[in-house]
Amino acid sequence: xxxxxxxxxxxxxxxxxxxxxxxxxxxxxxxxxxxxxxxxxxxxxxxxxxxxxxxxxxxxxxxxxxxxxxxxxxxxxxxxxxxxxxxxxxxxxxxxxxxxxxxxxxxxxxxxxxxxxxxxxxxxxxxxxxxxxxxxxxxxxxxxxxxxxxxxxxxxxxxxxxxxxxxxxxxxxxxxxxxxxxxxxxxxx
Numbered sequence: 001x002x003x004x005x006x007x008x009x010x011x012x013x014x015x016x017x018x019x020x021x022x023x024x025x026x027x028x029x030x031x032x033x034x035x036x037x038x039x040x041x042x043x044x045x046x047x048x049x050x051x052x053x054x055x056x057x058x059x060x061x062x063x064x065x066x067x068x069x070x071x072x073x074x075x076x077x078x079x080x081x082x083x084x085x086x087x088x089x090x091x092x093x094x095x096x097x098x099x100x101x102x103x104x105x106x107x108x109x110x111x112x113x114x115x116x117x118x119x120x121x122x123x124x125x126x127x128x129x130x131x132x133x134x135x136x137x138x139x140x141x142x143x144x145x146x147x148x149x150x151x152x153x154x155x156x157x158x159x160x161x162x163x164x165x166x167x168x169x170x171x172x173x174x175x176x177x178x179x180x181x182x183x184x185x186x187x188x189x
Contacts, residue, residue, distance in 0.1 A: 082102060
């Protein structure tokens with residue numbers, strides 16, 4: 001299982017991948033991701049989710065055209081999409097836990113993954129594409145596949161290498177711990 005340092009490095013090194021190889025994700029890997037999802041913890045063990053596994057290119061394209069955000073994640077190009085359907089918008093926290101677990105499980109299998117969300121009207125369109133009942137929430141989908149190239153895990157490298165992705169001015173790296181952590185009480189800086 002590796003040392004605690006290895007496990008922490010695995011968690012710390014999780015990155016969004018936005019460019020995928022055309023290789024399909026094997027059924028046993030998808031089954032493993034779904035098993036991790038099934039065992040994800042939730043408030044009062046409610047398990048307020050259902051999942052829709054989407055592999056069909058036409059359906060993925062229709063989801064992208066529904067108005068997925070952010071637009072720089074090529075949802076239609078990912079060989080695997082897992083839609084997270086919640087029993088209500090109030091289950092968003094548990095849905096977030098589930099998404100993070102799916103991202104980590106994908107990474108454990110050597111897949112790259114990212115999250116795509118839907119706002120108001122786009123969510124209604126996406127629900128129609130997947131046949132999700134109107135009383136359910138479809139806040140986001142996990143897009144996954146094998147990274148297209150070694151640089152696909154490096155967002156800054158991908159922005160300059162892939163002309164389909166917009167040039168964003170996102171900060172690179174991480175803020176220092178001293179800017180994020182307060183001891184005992186919040187203090188102004």
